[in-house]
Amino acid sequence: xxxxxxxxxxxxxxxxxxxxxxxxxxxxxxxxxxxxxxxxxxxxxxxxxxxxxxxxxxxx
Numbered sequence: 254x255x256x257x258x259x260x261x262x263x264x265x266x267x268x269x270x271x272x273x274x275x276x277x278x279x280x281x282x283x284x285x286x287x288x289x290x291x292x293x294x295x296x297x298x299x300x301x302x303x304x305x306x307x308x309x310x311x312x313x
Contacts, residue, residue: 254262280289
C-alpha cells in the first residue's frame with residue numbers, strides 16, 4: 254500500500270469512528286439508561302457463556 258492509500262484508509266476509519274460516536278451518543282440521550290444497562294448485561298452474560306463453552310466468535 255502506498256502512503257496515499259494508508260492516508261485515505263485512516264481518514265475513512267476516523268470518519269466511521271466519528272459517526273459511531275454520534276450515533277451512540279444519540280441512543281444514550283434518547284433511551285432509558287436502565288434499559289441500556291439491562292441490554293448490555295444480557296449481552297455480557299451471553300458472551301461469557303459462549304466463552305465458557307469454548308465456542309468460536311463465528312458461532313455467536
